[in-house]
Amino acid sequence: MKLTGAQALIKSLEMQGVETIFGLPGGAILPVYDPLLDSPIRHILVRHEQGAGHAAEGYAQATGRPGVAMVTSGPAATNIVTAIADAYVDSIPIVVITGQVATSSIGSDAFQETDTTGITMSVTKHNWLVTSASEIPRVVAEAFHVATSGRPGPVLIDFPKDVANQVMEWYWPKRLDLPGYQPTTKGHPKMIEQAAAIIAGAERPVIYAGGGVMRAGVAGQVLELAERTGIPVVTTLMARGIIPDSHPLALGMPGMHGCYTAVTALQRADLLITLGARFDDRVTGKVDGFAPVAKVIHIDVDPAEVGKVRRADIPIVGDLRSVLPELIRRLPAEQLRIAPWIGEIRGWQQRYPLSYEPSASGRPIKPQYVVERISAAATPDTILVSGVGQHQMWASQYFRFERPNGWINSGGLGTMGFAVPAAIGAKVGRPGSTVWVIDGDGCFQMTAQELVTASAERIPIKVAILNNGYLGMVRQWQEMFYEERYSEVYLSPDLPDYVKWAEAMGGVGFRVEEESEVDPVIEKANQIHDRPVVIDFRVDTFEKVYPMVPAGSTNDEIVLPPHQRGER
C-alpha cells in the first residue's frame, strides 16, 4: 500500500491508538492536516500553541495515556516549548509533532524555519527530525515508546513539509531497534531484601511519595505498603491523592508550603522510604539540613535521580510497579511497633493543623474558604487543576484529595497559564469527570484565550479565579523579604472584567464578593454542563500562604501562620 508521508503519519498515530490531537495548522504542517479530515482522530483547534501543549499534558495526566499536540514550524514550534519543558520536569508523556520547512531548505533561514530539534533537545526525552517518509512509522512507534516507558516524558517529531508529500510503502514496525534505550524495570532483589530489613527495624519511618508514584499508577500498592506496616505517608505536590487525605496514615503535603506535620515528620524521621520522588529543593529546603538523621531508601525508575541530591543508603533502580510488590512480599506480616512515633505525629497534627483565620463578617472572602467549599461540593470523580502561585498552594492544601489522578498542576516548572488549557485536555480525556480549575488572576490572563476553544468544542470546564488583584505569590515574598516594597505586582481586581471576558468567549461568568454567595454559585456552576463557567471570586488580597519555609532555610525553620505562633 502506497501512502504519502502525511497519510503515513496520521495512520501511524491511529496505530498508536491516538483519539485526540490538540493543535493549530500552518504552512509547514499543512499537508498533514489534509488526511486528518479522513481520520477518526478528533482534532481540537486551540487558540495558541502553548495551549495545545498544556492540553496534551492535562489529557495525559487525566487518562494515563500519552497526549498528542501538532503545530506548524517556526513561531508555532517555539510557542509550544514552554509546555514541553513543563512536561519534561513533571515527567508527563506527550508527543509533539512540529512542521518543518522542506529538507532542501533546512539551514537556509527559510520562512518560519527554526532549529526545533536543537531548541527542544534539552527539554525532551528525545526528539527526531524525519528525513524520509519511509522512516515515519518507525519514528512514531519509537516516539510513543520512549514517551511512555521508563521515566515518562515529552518527545518531539519534527516533520519537514517535503517528507509529508513523499510517497512511501506502508509498513508497521514489528519491533523497535533502540539499542541505547533499555529502561531498568526490575529492582535489585538484594537491595529490596535490605530495604525490607531496614523498614522492619525502623522506629520513625515515613513514606515519602512523589509524582513518580502517580505516573506508575501504583496508588494501591502504596496504600498497601502503608497499611501493612503502619507507616505514615507524606504526599508531595505531585502526589496529592496517592492515599486519601481522610486516611489516618495520610500526613499531607511536605515542602516549602507543606503542613507542619508532614514537614516535621520528614525532619525527625529515622527512615525515608522514597518512592518516585526526587528531593526537589521545594521539598528539602536547605539540603544539608534536610531529614538530618534519616536513612534513605530511594526507589526510582530513573537511575540518575537516585543519589543525585541526597545519598541513598539503599538505592533501588526500578519500576515501582514491579518493585513495590516485591518489597511488600518481603515485609513482616505484622505492623511495625512505632506507636511512640505515631503518637508524636498525632500531637503535631493536633497542635498545628493546617488552618487559616476565617474572614470576619463584612471582610473579603478568604481564598482558602473558596477551595474548601469547592472541595465540599465536589463529586468523587472531580479533577482539580490549578495554576501557579498562592492559589495553587491553597488548592493543594485545602482541597480534600481522596483518589489518585484527581489533581493536575505544574509542579517542577511552575508554569503560569497552565491551568485552563490543561483542564481542557483533562476534560477531553475524561469527559465523564467534572473538571474544576482553581486559577490566579495573573495565571488566568496568560492563557485564557483557550476558553474560546472550550466553548467552541463544547468542553465544559469550571474556572474559579481566586482574584486577589495581585501576582500574589510574588507579592507575598516582597511583603516578607523585601520590607513590603511592592514592585510590579499589582494587577487590579477589576481590570479585566472577568465576567465579561467569560461571556465574550462563549461561557458563563459570575462574580462573588460575599462569603454567603460562595456555596450558591458553586452549586450553579456545577449545574452547567454545556459551556465553560468562570467565577470571579474576590478574595482577600492580604492573605498569605502558611506554613512557609523561607528559601535557603532548613525545614526546622518553618514559619507558622500568625495565629499558631508563640505556642511552640
Place this chain on the structure above:
Amino acid sequence: MTDRSNLVPIGGIRTPVEGRHHILSVLVENRAGVLARVALLFSRRGYNIYSLAVAPTDDERFSRLTMVVDVETASLEQITKQLHKLINVIKISEVDPSQAVEYECMLATVAAEGHNRAKVMELVELYDGEIVDVGVDQLTLMFALPPGRLDDVEAFLAEFGLVELQRTGRIALGKLPKPVRRTKRGKVS
C-alpha cells in the same frame, strides 16, 4: 611574519591534575546530532569536558567518543547516569587512567632558523616525532605521545618559538593483561 596574537599561551591547555580526571569511552549511535546531544548535556548540567575525540568504530552504525572529564564539576556517577539517559548512547566504559594507555597527537609549527634548526631536529628525534613540513625558517612537527610527555614537548617547543600549535583530543584503551612470570616456587607476587 605569522600573526601570533591568537596563540594560546602555554599553560592554558594542560592535562588536568592526575586523579581528578577520568576517561570515558562512550559508544554512541552514528546519527546526526548525537555529538550535539552529548555536548549540550555537559553544558546544561555544568560539567566540564577537558578533551574530546570522536571517530566511527569498525562498525559503521556506531561512533566512539573518548572524553576526558573533569570530575571536580560533578560526580562521575552523575555524569555517566545522565549520559546513559541519552537514547543514542549505547555503552559507557570508564577507562582508569592508571590502567590505560593514553595518547594525544600534536602538530606544531616552530621557528627553526640557524642553529635553532638543529636543536629542533634533535628534539624531534628524542621524542619520536616527525617533521611533516619544511619551510625556510620554520618547521612543522608531529608528535603522538602520552599526554604528560606531550606537555613536555610543548614546553620545549615554546622555548624555540611556537608559531602555531594544535593538539587533538585524547584517545585511550585499557591496558592488556600481562603474562604472569613464574619461578620455581610459583607465582611472583
